[in-house]
Amino acid sequence: MTARLSSKEVYDVAASWAAKMDAGPLSADEQAIVEAWLTADIRHYGALAQARALLVPVHEPASMRAVEPVKPMRRTILLGGSIAAGIAVAVGTASYVSGLWNEGRYRTQMGEMRVIPLNDGSVISLNTNSEIVVRYSQSRREIELVRGEALFDVAKNKQRPFIVKTGMTQVRAVGTSFSVKALPNQPVQVLVREGVVEVKRQDVPVAPAVLVASNNQAVAPLDAPIVAKPVETAEVGRALAWRVGRIAFHGEPLGVAATEFARYSPVRIEIADPAVANEKVIGLFVSTDPVGFANAVAVSFDLRAEITGEQIRLSRK
């Protein structure tokens, strides 16, 4: 095992290799050396890709311009061919690199939010106290939502459908953006922000799959058919406020708001008086700050907020 190079040294080596590859095909010896170097550290691979990008000609070669003045597509492809020679060297490590960060289990703690970019170009945002398992194969991209809530921004690929499974509910997409919520004692909810997804129940094969378009929300209860209903664009934005660490309310009862906060921290907001629990809340709050929320509503509804340890009691003054 060789010593770890500093990032500056990595760049020095990468720049030399990029220049050499740009000069012409590598010899077999050189190829073996660069492959070993690329495999040694993921940073080597990245630095070389970066260095090579800086050597890509700004324009297509003048000679090609003269020959084919009006075929930009063709020129691009031709140019790509010359670049391919250099990149092909990196092939040996491609699977090594991608294998590092696609498959597997991802978890968030209570109050944590995490963004997971996958190597097909899709991005998963994981909300508080959630867990997913990513299983990618040649023919399909499968995600299991074990619990919690996630937003899926799916890169288009007709050959490889993107399937999210949670419990008995299955959501299928090609290229789109949607969130799935699987909370205890609640039906699975699917909110579609862009494109169309197909929602079905695996345990009820006779029931037809329900197509859910953008700005629609589907609810999949255990004992009733899946129902989709339109949702306003603003409501979609509010439902996804968790991606920036916020909870948005737009007229929800205080009691519901308190339950929502319980997803993000161990602090419990208790409201004994049903009239208080029914007050309607509007606003954007930091999801991990139930105390700030309680103090804010206490002021606006003229309530008393008693905070003891991990409990906040809201009551009439």
Next chain:
Amino acid sequence: MKLPPPDRARWLAQHIVPHERAIRSWLARRTHDLDIDDIIQEMYARLASLEDAQSIRNPRQYAAQTAISIALNLARHARVVPMIPLGDFEEIGLASLEPSPERAVNSQEELRELEKTLQELPPLCRKAFLLRRVDGLSQREVAETLGISVKTVEKYMARSVRFLIDIYGRGGVAGAQVSKGGAVVDAVEGDRTQLRR
């Protein structure tokens, strides 16, 4: 094992390099005890090994998300307190996944900026690099044009690339942005109205 698509270097040059500085400066102001170069190198590695880059709807944002994810992992590893408050995701435009339109490249302007950036390099080295990168001559053709050896041209290429990497890494010469990252930097640095573009 899949071959990285041949056009990946060009894709990186067009969609990621112009935003590298913005991503770096965003990271630099929010991380300490982490080597930004490490993060950027790993970011490029991930982007280079993507199965399909063309389907990424917003490359800048995808790159930024990738960098943040790497930074958080490094922070966990190094037992450094994670330094990216969740609210900040909004600032870099991570909240909005609407694709921002790609900036049309004005080649004349880009050429001028590249020349200006490269002023610190020896004249012959600069000339060789511009012949290769801007005029698209092969290294051999550059050698013939300038009457120097191919080995020297290769050395000049390495030196120029290394220089450009540093320019991006350090924030570089003011106003000499090869890839016109300036507007993007502005948009990322606290300007939440970046979607107007």
